[in-house]
Amino acid sequence: MSIVTKPSRNQQPSTSFLNSGVPEKRLLKGTLGLGFILMAFLVVMPPVFTILGGYQSPLPIWLREVRVWARGGLEDGFVASNGPKDKLLGGLLPAGFHEGTCLSRYQSASYRKASPHLLSHYLSRRLRKYEALHRRCGPNTALYNKTIEQLKNRHNNGTAGCNYVVWIPFSGLGNRMLTLASAFLYALLTNRVLLIHPDASMRDLFCEPFPHTSWLLPSDFPMKGFPKFSRTNPRCYGKMLRRKASANSSDDAAAQRPPATVYLYLFHDYDDFDMHFFCEDDQQFLRKIPWLVIESDNYFAPSLFSIPSYEEELSRLFPKRDTVFHHLGRYLFHPTNTVWDMITRYYQAYLAKAKERVGIQIRIFNRGSPFMHMLDQILACSLRENLLPDVNLKEPIVSTTNKVVSKAVLVTCLHSEVYEKMKTMYYEHPAVTGEIVGVYQPSHEEVQQTKEETHNKKAWAEIYLLSLTDVLVTSAWSTFGYVAQGLGGLKPWILIRSENMTMPDPPCRRALSMDPCFHNPPTCSCNGKRDVDKVLVSYVRHCEDLSSGLKLVHEA
Known part of the structure; x- marks a missing residue:
């Protein structure tokens, strides 16, 4: 896991404002100077406006906002996110890095929605x-x-x-x-x-x-x-x-x-x-x-x-x-510049312009499983939960030239059969809703190559792309999907495993939380003093995809 410490010759830092390389102290001084000027203006001018025309001063409201900002968080002890341009993610990330050495650290805020899951100030x-x-x-x-x-x-x-x-x-x-x-x-x-x-x-x-x-x-x-x-x-x-x-x-x-x-x-x-x-x-x-x-x-x-x-x-x-x-x-976890380039180029080419992005993560543990069974289950889940539209098999596709893709479906899998079938289905027949559906798959490596650097770069890029989607469907037991849902703050629909190749009913189940499943929690009793299932019943549940596993949930 070597770390990028400076941009390579072919990956110069962006010349945008976020990566201009302006020393932070100079930026801080300039920001503070403008802040004092603005404060003086807001303190002095409202009385003047009041005398001239009865202007109602916004100063009390403004001062309250300043107090909240100065504390670095909200009244309830959580740090507020300032929207998608909040490159420090509400205080989660530290300042002090040269941004060109790791573009993803601060540019990621421009690619994903601001997290609704507020960070505790503590x-x-x-x-x-x-x-x-x-x-x-x-x-x-x-x-x-x-x-x-x-x-x-x-x-x-x-x-x-x-x-x-x-x-x-x-x-x-x-x-x-x-x-x-x-x-x-x-x-x-x-x-x-x-x-x-x-x-x-x-x-x-x-x-x-x-x-x-x-x-x-x-x-x-x-x-x-x-x-x-x-x-x-x-x-x-x-x-x-x-x-x-x-x-x-x-x-x-x-x-x-x-x-x-x-x-x-x-x-x-x-x-x-x-x-x-x-x-x-x-x-x-x-x-x-x-x-x-x-x-x-x-x-x-x-x-x-x-x-x-x-x-x-x-x-x-x-x-x-x-x-x-x-x-x-x-x-x-911040992708290096090499991996970030893979992520951003693919995102801009296939996902950026879509009105909605649907991620489908497929892990086939048994290579002998028929791919059509997996496709049928994905479609059954997607139609049941209104994630994807059905198609009209009796009508041919109408030319989609210059039409904006309504839904971009990102498929990640070691194999390509499910992707090919799904792409063909939406390419040859119109959706009953009239939506334009595009189906994309970045790679299909066929076998997992844990010890190969290039393979891991592709895997990391695909995990990150899945985390940028709006809706996520994942395979049961797959840690690949767990990471994507956690980074994206998404509660996915989990495809239920079937050992006898029959369609599960229901075909998928909504996750209780975005946190991953602990597949093999301890079963020892610590000398009879403690039982994890009884002690943590309020915010721990058994996993949706593995009944013996445990996962953290929000205590409602």
Whole structure:
């Protein structure tokens, strides 16, 4: 996951106002100067106008707006978005970046509607606090080097002052983005610095999210065998507990001198010992470990809400519980200039002029499934929910020259059969509503190539394009679709899986929330003290597409 630090020769920064490269201090001084002049004008002139012609001064209303603006948020503790031109997304994103190095960070506000899901003022402050921590403790800083020396000597004397979460990538791009967001949330809750171990398949995908200091783990990281961990590694927390029988026994790991590093195995096949990561007593022990290494294929953020010591902080960060990935995903994941060019060129060519954009994300887990079955289910869902119009098979298409596309349908799939059939249907026959429907598919790679950089760039571009749609239909269990819905703040219609190739009734179901599903939540009872289903019933539900999974919902 190499990060763009300067524009390439073929990708010069835009000369528009947003990317003109004017120093921020000069802009700030000019803005403040104009502000003082305007304030003086509004204070002095209303009395003059009142004397001359009975003009009613707007000053009290204007001063109220200034007070709200100065506080950086609304009366209820949320930060207001100033519309689609609010390039800092209501205080979510930090200032301080050279905009030409990552055009998407601030240009994205021009491509998507302003989010209706307001950011809590507390989350904005915590992100700024985290950025200061990252700058102080990030790679190659004095404090980082001090903790590295402890790691080399396998000592944990707790005096370095900085603690870390190291994320190791695994599985496909959707899984990686979900687990990375979960790891960052855990870093926020525990005042740790998030560092990621990049691999070749993730080069040139994401811009650096934190100002001043990289989130990439340096190549000279000294841990032996890194990153080839497994659940059998002596540093694996589950193995430590299996060896000690319990982290709460008289001779448990907490009673020993804490190690300098612990590996957390949070995969779909983890056992009760690995699941103890989500228990309060175990978290108390893990706070003593300066280096935690996380590897997972799960969006485990929902189960962090089950840990008592984090509940209050999480409720302040996310008063609307289902906005966790929406806010953190938009904060962390910005396409590099290379990927952003792919996104913007395709969007302008096929989607920009449409009155409505419909995203259809198809994941076929069983390659032997007939494509016509999937197409029939998509059409049944789309017609039932009035997402797409039916066609008149008895009439030929009338020339659509110079007619504006009413609905642009963006299809993403590894295969092209469903797209070809749907495109032909709307190309050869008119819609019964008279609408012009265009169907588009950016790529069809046939097979998932997780380790290929070019494949991941296309996947990231398509996820982002799906997140720019107005309406979204997704496949059950697909993390690709989860990321798109979270970034876009969309509650999709989820295509219900059918094992026997019969049409499900209903063919699709509206998602309860935009937050992704945690496919494999912990089932251990934390020594009988806690049951996640009972404790979190008010804002956690079982997933629409996987009954054993859990997801965060807005507590109405």
